Amino acid sequence: MPIEINWQLLMPELIITLTLLIVLVFDLFDSISKAILGWMTIVGAGIALWVSIQMHQAGTVGTQFNDMFKVDNFSLFFNIIFLVSTILVALISMSYLSRDDRKQGPYYLLILLATLGMMLMAAGNELIIVFLGLELMSLSLYVLAGYFRDNPASSEAGMKYLLLGAFASAFFLYGIALIYGGAGTTNVPAIAEAITAPNKSPLLLAGMFLLIVGFGFKVAIVPFHQWAPDVYEGAPTTIAAFISAGPKAAGFAAFLRIFMEALPSLQVEWSSVVIVLAMLTMTVGNVIAIAQTSIKRMLAYSSIAHAGYVLIGLAAANNDGISSAMLYLLVYCVMNIGAFGAVILAKTEDGESLMISDYAGLGLRKPLLAMFMTIMLLSLAGFPPTAGFVGKFYVFKSAVQAGHIWLVIVGAINTAISAFYYLRVVVTMYMREPEEELSFTAYPSTLVVGLVLAAIGVLLIGILPSLMLTPAQNSVF
């Protein structure tokens, strides 16, 4: 029985697969400079990004492999988020890795494999595909988190991430099994059809809650967030940027698709849970971030808080909610990678400067670095005219339209709390004198290019929000 495959629909995924195979083969030749593998990754992801944008503009829709793989504007928009993150992370990684030249091949290969896993999660129209994409992404990330084997903190981060991630995957899989038991299928549209009946099977409800727990672990929602600060702090800084961006967006992509498309008839049950989780996540993330002295840990708690803002969009559960959550994820990925990139830029001869107090006096001594850091932190805090403001504005607006006034009030209070710790870094950079003179290394050009791109993106979306808002609004399923 031959299968008809429309290869055009699979183009972005195929390009990434091809790129990773090329990287795998070229890594074998010792005569080639390993730095070229990073450029291959960027070119491959760039072509896939261009194809995804073309397909998004053409409004391509279609399913493949017995309705398992669905290409629509929703999955294509998320492809754009993942590929932008991958390109930015590859750019900031090039100078970060050059000390350890031999191990670059597997690094880029694993990043590409993780990207492919994310794309499968966004396009998965079948719980099995979503799970396999999740595993492909997670397995690559466990290894990347523990990539610096000689560094105990990195090994610990990899180990912790592996154990808790495997635990979360088990919850997720158990949830899928129970939903299969209740609905008799694992296909997303078929589940929605199967549970239109008024009596809600307890199996479905239990499966749904287990899915929330599984996703909660993967995207670091309170109370499933404990792994995040340790992993972000121990993992290589570039990988912390990667983990906090793409995989979080991928988790939310599957979260949105499964809950909005497969379980709309259980919305009464899940939306109240999501509202509580959103409030908890924002508040706990922001309040704990205040107490941090390490900038990586602070950014980890801030990324937990940002997952809470995205949940507001899901809690709104209308078209505006979905499109604003998608816009927020895009904005968040760019600005968060930018913030981690600025941390990498602040490298001294003793290693990275990870304490917030190390940043004292940088405003005058290192104006370029201080400028990048300030733009990213202002955007994370949500000040106009940056993209962070646009993202928060539309998320809050969608929640007001859905009638969740209290949720928006909690969100607004949290924005005020978060401004305190973001601005504290800015104040430290411009207004405080350094306690000791740190000798910073020269700026690597690829890293500066990556940061310039991120800064342009943040300011452009901030000034012309319709540039990305209109595509996001066209991407709702």
Added chain:
Amino acid sequence: MNAEQILFILFGAVSLIGAIAVISFRHPIYSALSLIVTFFAQAGLFVLLGAHFVAAVQVIVYAGAIMVLFLFVIMLLNLGTLSAKGAIGTKLKGFAIILGILLAAEGIYIAVNALNDTAVASAEPAAITTTTYDIGELLFSKYLLPFEVTSLILLAALIGVIVLVKRDSEVEN
């Protein structure tokens, strides 16, 4: 009570007892051997469900290959008896017991409700495909994409293991 029910209760009980034994023994080898008992009992449950292929795979892969690896690791590392004070403190232990009881109660509640649920009872069982021929055909037709993605996951795992355990050549020199 027919033979099938008696067998179900038997296999279910053995699998539960084995699972409890895994976490009760202080010596890792006893735990690993108890796990084999659980795997065999679960294979029996799969046979009762008509999934003969899964049952065979369960015995060959889990009870066979994976458990041998477990035992090798335990013996090579010479783990010995774990001390009575494990990783979990007494405070957390109480908390864990409460949460565990809650979770078990929820599970039982759901199971009892699901038994009375007409929707679940009337759901059609999936087409029984027990021969390797049928499974092979399904893997290369309906489940082609999951099958291919699985191969990529194995690639990721393979590369990951090599990255994590390979000795740096600079260190050797």
